[in-house]
Amino acid sequence: MITLIRHFCGLVMIFMIQKPLFMLYTGGIGLKYGIKDWLLVIWHGLPIDLSVAAYLTVLPLLIIIVGFWIQALPVKRIIQVYDCLASLLLSSIFVSDTVLYPFWGFKMDASVLFYLKTPKEAVASVSPFMVVLGIVVILLLAWAFYRILIRALRPLDVSYNKVLMKVPVTVLYLLLIAPLFLAIRGGLGESTMNVGHAYFTTDQYLNHSAVNPAFNMLSSLSKNSDFSKWYDYLEEERRADLFDGLYDTDDTDTEKLLNTDRPNILVMVLEGFGGDFVHAVSGRMDVSPCLDSLITEGVFFSNCYAGSYRTDRGLVCIMNGHPGLPQTSIMKLPAKSSALPSIAGKLSDEGYETSFLYGGDINFTNMKSWLYGAGFKNVVSDVDFPMAERHSNAWGVNDGITMDRLLSDLKERKDSPWFAGYLSLSSHEPFDVPYNRLPDKIDNAFAYTDSCLGAFVSALKQTPVWDNLLLMILPDHGFRYTKTGLSSDPHVHHIPVLWIGGAVREPKKIDLFTGQCDMAATILGQLGIDHSDFLFSRNVLSSSYTYPFSFYTFNNGFCFIDSTGVTLFDDDARKCLIDDSPGSEMRLDRGKAILQTLYDDLGRR
Numbered sequence: 001m002i003t004l005i006r007h008f009c010g011l012v013m014i015f016m017i018q019k020p021l022f023m024l025y026t027g028g029i030g031l032k033y034g035i036k037d038w039l040l041v042i043w044h045g046l047p048i049d050l051s052v053a054a055y056l057t058v059l060p061l062l063i064i065i066v067g068f069w070i071q072a073l074p075v076k077r078i079i080q081v082y083d084c085l086a087s088l089l090l091s092s093i094f095v096s097d098t099v100l101y102p103f104w105g106f107k108m109d110a111s112v113l114f115y116l117k118t119p120k121e122a123v124a125s126v127s128p129f130m131v132v133l134g135i136v137v138i139l140l141l142a143w144a145f146y147r148i149l150i151r152a153l154r155p156l157d158v159s160y161n162k163v164l165m166k167v168p169v170t171v172l173y174l175l176l177i178a179p180l181f182l183a184i185r186g187g188l189g190e191s192t193m194n195v196g197h198a199y200f201t202t203d204q205y206l207n208h209s210a211v212n213p214a215f216n217m218l219s220s221l222s223k224n225s226d227f228s229k230w231y232d233y234l235e236e237e238r239r240a241d242l243f244d245g246l247y248d249t250d251d252t253d254t255e256k257l258l259n260t261d262r263p264n265i266l267v268m269v270l271e272g273f274g275g276d277f278v279h280a281v282s283g284r285m286d287v288s289p290c291l292d293s294l295i296t297e298g299v300f301f302s303n304c305y306a307g308s309y310r311t312d313r314g315l316v317c318i319m320n321g322h323p324g325l326p327q328t329s330i331m332k333l334p335a336k337s338s339a340l341p342s343i344a345g346k347l348s349d350e351g352y353e354t355s356f357l358y359g360g361d362i363n364f365t366n367m368k369s370w371l372y373g374a375g376f377k378n379v380v381s382d383v384d385f386p387m388a389e390r391h392s393n394a395w396g397v398n399d400g401i402t403m404d405r406l407l408s409d410l411k412e413r414k415d416s417p418w419f420a421g422y423l424s425l426s427s428h429e430p431f432d433v434p435y436n437r438l439p440d441k442i443d444n445a446f447a448y449t450d451s452c453l454g455a456f457v458s459a460l461k462q463t464p465v466w467d468n469l470l471l472m473i474l475p476d477h478g479f480r481y482t483k484t485g486l487s488s489d490p491h492v493h494h495i496p497v498l499w500i501g502g503a504v505r506e507p508k509k510i511d512l513f514t515g516q517c518d519m520a521a522t523i524l525g526q527l528g529i530d531h532s533d534f535l536f537s538r539n540v541l542s543s544s545y546t547y548p549f550s551f552y553t554f555n556n557g558f559c560f561i562d563s564t565g566v567t568l569f570d571d572d573a574r575k576c577l578i579d580d581s582p583g584s585e586m587r588l589d590r591g592k593a594i595l596q597t598l599y600d601d602l603g604r605r
Contacts, residue, residue: 004061004176006152011053014145015212016042018094023209025098037206044200045210047186051193052215054183056086061176068170083149084142090214091141095134097213106335107195107208109220191361194219195334196368202377204338207369220333228603230327231571233592242593246547247536251525253543256505257299258526262417263470263503265347265523266410269318269423270449271311274478275494277446282491286438287447290454291473291496298471298500299508301540305493305550305561306477307516311423312365313553314476314516319343319374319421321520321537323598324553326571330602331370338373339605341533343520345375347419350529353377356421357406359385359397376421380405398434399426399449403456410465423476424449442481457500469501472519486577488554490566513548513561514540535601536594551594560591567591 019041023033060079067075097108186193198210234242275281279292280300307317308324312331316322320340322330330337344354355378362368362381371379382396385405392398406422426433427449431441435448453473460466474497480487497519514522517537524531525539538545549562557570557577565581567588576588 003064003152004057007060007149008053008057010148010152011056012046012049014090014148015045015049015052015214018213019045019209022094022098022101022213026101026205026209033206040200041206041210045198045212047197048193048195048210048212048215050183051186052212054180058177058180058184061180065170065174080150084146087142087145087149088138091138091145093214093217095138095141097217099134101208106338107211107213107216109216109335186363189361189363191364194332194363194366194369196363196366196370199369199372202372202375204373207372226603227328227599230599231592231595233596234589238589239593239596242590243597246549246590246594247538249521249538249540249542249544250532251528251539251542254525254539255541256526257499257508257541258470258503259505260468260503261527262350263468263501263527264413264417264465265352265419265470265472266501267318267343267419267421267472267474268453269315269421270453270473270475271424271427272477272479273424273427273446273449273475273496274306274481274492275496276479276481276491277443277450278496281494281496287443288450290450290457291498293454294457294473294500295496295498297507298498298504299510301497301510301512301514303511303550304474304495304497304514304516304518305490305552305559306475306495307552309477309488309493309554310365311476312367312370315367315423316340316370317516318474318476318519321517321531321534323515323517323536323551323594325598325602326553326556326558326595329365332366334366334369334373336602336605337370340374341531342374343523344419344421346524346529346531347417348375348377350527351417353413353415353418354420355409355418356380356423357402357409358382358423358425359393359399359402360395360423360425380409392434393426394430394432395425395428397425399424399452400434400455403452407456407459410460411463413465416468424452426452427479446479467502470499470503470523471501472523473498473500474516474519486568488557488559488568488570489578490559490561490568493552493559510540512540512545513550513563514538515550515552536598549590551591553595558591558595560587560594562587 020038023038023041059082063075063078067073093108100108182188184193186197195211195216199207200210201207277284277287279285279288280295280302306314308314310329312329313324316331316337317324320342322340330340348354354376356371356376357380360382362379368379382390385397385401389397389401392401402424410420427446431445433445433448435444435451438444438447457471475495478492478495480492495516518540521531521534521537521539522541525542531537531539540548549560552559556572557568559566559568564583564587566578567576567584568578569576569588569591576584579588
């Protein structure tokens, strides 16, 4: 038992040592960063370190158990070889990550494999001396790591020869698998271990310093892909010709819907609150009376479609103006997502204070690292609420509680301007809410969120905050209310989007085809802020928006909608599931061009 504990602690010690060494080499010294920052980096990186240490301890555990029953097995020698190889691997990853970081600006991940396909070019800019020095440092560190680990093997000289001892000792060791599994997974919460567990600040350098390089590298292997070769439908010339002009809008003659060019902005993202529950979209009267009432008071985008089908994609659509991706999530690729422009980042550059509130596990789907990378400086999640409130819902803190907290936070703000984001969670499976108005459980959960929204807005109107506020209300994605029909059908993705607040001049309905992604450029266009780097977001209020269309993706396909009709293409089936009107071939080709361009762009980031 002591052997495994020592082995585990030795690995953790190695990972803790790596962090200050990384910072020393990459510039984390001097006036900007002090001992406190180093300690914070070590502390916040500890959960991932424990996970990797547990992962690397599982095999020695199994070898020891087998050794109880096969006395001839050279257990100690096998583990020594294992530790030698592990030390060499860990030191190679650490040194490579440390050396490359100043050039790349992000932690080394599986994308390095692309460069290793052409080793001559990979080292072309590195002198032979640096190559030799790097190899020497790797070997020296591997030797040091190995010496730390083999000190744990001394108790292995004890053997259990008696059958009566083998059984209880084997059972005892097998029980160790449970805590190791918990450490590997990152606990019992909704989210499994990911790099976001180490993120704790808007300073990306400190976040990167806290991330275990071995975890970042090995976990990214499952995500490794040459994205530019995905959905390679069209010849380059044809793709470029089809894509050219689809997203080109500027702020020329932009219709001004606001009475100020520097409002405070709150974006409320309502979990799964698709058009099926909103009278202004679907015709249903019973579920969302509060939202329907608010729609008559503000600017309502009646033909907007969610960009994807999951929260991690929807948030990126809204905040980054970047369409959802089939088969992968850019939120789970920090090196990619941090390279995207964002509303929060743009407004932060303009002097806005930025914040985000979510009552659930902020590490789920790597959300935490994405939020900080997108420019949100203050992040509030379930851990910032009392323990009793954290479990008021299966996913975290119920909407009534989080909206009360949001209202309180906004009322206390003294500085302007500010940009705040909020994500609800109660209208999600299992739909258990402290509310009982409608007999259908799903309807009732959405009605609960609607009632919370109504109370929140009503209270907000009574405060000075309302006077200079642009409040945008929309869902992260739609909801498939019935089990019949396609989950990717346009009516599922048809969502309500509403702008209200004291900063809005007057109520208005906008019937143009739009998408979630367009809200980024449209908001920035109202503020006169350049959005040319949002490649897939359009200012739909500009006179240059001359070809209205909507585009969204699902798990392995896309849908393109314009005034001529709807084309829904399933890549698994390699055919259109909806395509029954004139112009179908052009819609199909344009949709393919967009999706192909999306992955070409992803491959470049």
